[in-house]
Amino acid sequence: MISSSFCYRVGIAGAGAFAEFLAGALAPLPSFHLAAVAGRTDAKRQRVIDAYLRRKPQAGDVCEYHQAEELIADPHVDIVILTTPPHLHTPLARQALEEGKHVLLEKPGALAARELQANLELADRQNRALAVNLVLRYHPLAEAVKQLVRHAFMGAVDYASLHNAAHRVAKGHWFWEEQQSGGIFIEHGVHFFEVGRDWFGEAAEAQGFALTDPDGTRPRVGATVIHEQGGRRIPVHYYHGFTMNPAAPESTHWDVHTTRGRITLDGWIPMQLxxxxxxxxxxxxxxxxxxxxxxxxxxxxxxxxxxQAADRLLPSVPPSDAPRIPYERTVTLSDRHGWYEAIAQARFLDFCRLIENPNERGLVTLQDAIADLALAEACTAAETSSSAR
Structure with a gap:
């Protein structure tokens, strides 16, 4: 994953907390120049600009717009990063592509897979790069799990689960308006469906559920997905709960059971394997x-x-009668924020490669994002019918 040799003038449309994080995280990259920010208030736009200038103080002025459409029309912007609520992703991405911009979408990229597919076809016609900001596969611990599973050092995977307990989002936030967010699986779960598909193969079956609170929100959702890999069917259970008190620690935990062992990965930004x-x-x-x-x-x-280390390993071999010994190992990382920035940078650099080489596929393709979104839709449709019974 080489660095880009170009510097791109980037406009960020949507000036929330993630836009602020992204401006600071990408600022150290020579390929990233923040040219414009669009947001509803002066204060929000200023926070995004300040996050950028703290890391790149000599960068110069950043244009400000109230509306995303104004930023998209700016002829000095090469790349548009859309960090607006999800229901705006499809129309704004379409406009940006028609304006000749390259577009990096915050997840999910659309509320429906068919909408994302339509924008992919538009991007192809316009000869522009289009991608969704799915970052977890750029983390080395996630890659290590993939290699452990692929090489089957402890046998084939029998079952896996993802447990994600997050802080409750404030009442009245667009997150709870499913016409704007798509619901938890679409707005949030696509991150983990992308990892699950990478580790365990494509989804063959999916069944979801949702539990409705007295206020009408559905903060707890779950799904069982049957993945298929190499002819083996692997059940994986996904749970997301946005119920945690803000003072309590959040937790995200993958648990992978194989015929001879177990792999666990902890952290929304993984920090322990x-x-x-x-x-x-x-x-x-x-x-x-x-x-x-x-x-x-x-x-x-x-x-x-x-x-590179995985490429040097001996090819996987069928199980033998060789004596087996207990194995136990834990890898713990530090600097969670630094790793979050690093995987955001890796995703952006991968996107730059798509711009510079039309034949480049990238690590996480738009076809991946479409498959993740289709799976999220299937689980959401199933959870809707389940919660109504």
Whole structure:
């Protein structure tokens, strides 16, 4: 994942907390120049600009717009990053593509997979890059899990689960208006469906549920998805609950069970990977080599080191009668904010590669984002019927 050799003039449309984070996170990249911000209030726009200038103080003036449409029409903007509420993603992306801009969408990218597909076809006609800001696969711990699963060092995966307990979003926020957000699976769950599809294969079946609170919101949702990989069917349960008191710690936890062990990954931004099971001495050596390659310091190029280590491993072999020994290993990272910035940078650099090389697919493709959104829609449709019974 090489760095871009160009500097792009970027406009961020939507001046909320994530836009503020993104402006600061991308500022150190030579390829990123914040040219414009669109937001409803002066204060919100200023917070985004300040986050950028703290990291790049000599960058110069940033244009300000009240409306996203005004920013999109600015001829000095090369890339539009859309961080608006999800129901605006489709029309604003369409306008930006028609204006000849490259577009990086905050997830989910649309409220329906068919809308995202239509904008993909428009991007192809316009010869412009279009991507969704799904970042978790750019994290080295997520890549390490993928390699552990792919090489089947502890046997095939039998079952997995994702538990995501988050702070409750304030009453009245657009998050609770499903016509604007799409609901939890569409607005939020696509991040984890992208990881699940990468680790376990495409979804063959999906069934969801939602629990409705007295105020009419549905803050707890779950789904069981049957993934298929290499002819093996893997049930994976996904749970999201936006119910936590703001003073309580949030938690995100993946649990992957194999025929001879277990893999756990902790953190919305993953910070700890634990592996335990029965392995041969050769398998133990390969697992050590893979886990030793995980960088300890945040880097936008971190997954390259994990992939290079995986490429050096011996090919997976069928189970043998070789003696097996207990194996247990934990990798813990620090600097959560630094890692969050690093994976945001990696996603942006990958997007720049799409602009510079039309034949480049990128790590997370728009076809991936469409599949994630289609799965989220299937789980949302199922949860709606389930909650009504």
């Amino acid at each position: 634990s592996v335990s099971g029965l392995v041969s001495t050769d398998e133990a050596a390969s697992m050590d080599a893979l886990l030793d390659a995980i960088p300890k310091q945040p880097s936008a190029h971190a997954i390259e080191q994990v992939r």
